[in-house]
Amino acid sequence: MNERYLSVVQVAELLGTTVRFPRRLVEERRITYVKVGRHVRIPESAVQAFISANTIEPRRRRLGVVA
Template sequence: MTDRYLTVDQVAELLGTTTRFPRRLIEERRIRYVKVGRHVRIPESAVEEYVTARTVEPVRLRRTALRRAA
């Protein structure tokens, strides 16, 4: 149990968004969270998983594909 549990405000700051965004992720159950009484906490690993799952890698184009036909 070495995972840090973050508040909604901390997750919003970490993602660079408003608090509304992590709250929507929780409501739509798109991110793991833990209820501690009436408080909601999000494991730091859940935030990392969310970001990793939605990271889009760049597409490498071959130079020949960029040339114009004569």
């Protein structure tokens, strides 16, 4: 159980967003989080899973097709 738990501010810095974005993810329950008293902590693995789930690969061009 060597999971690292991040604050909302740390998650915002990691994602390069404002603090409002990870708070909205928590409020909408779109990311796993833990309540420690009144503090919210987000497992680092949950942040990585969120990034992986929302990563979109570029389209590959088909040969011989003119766009």
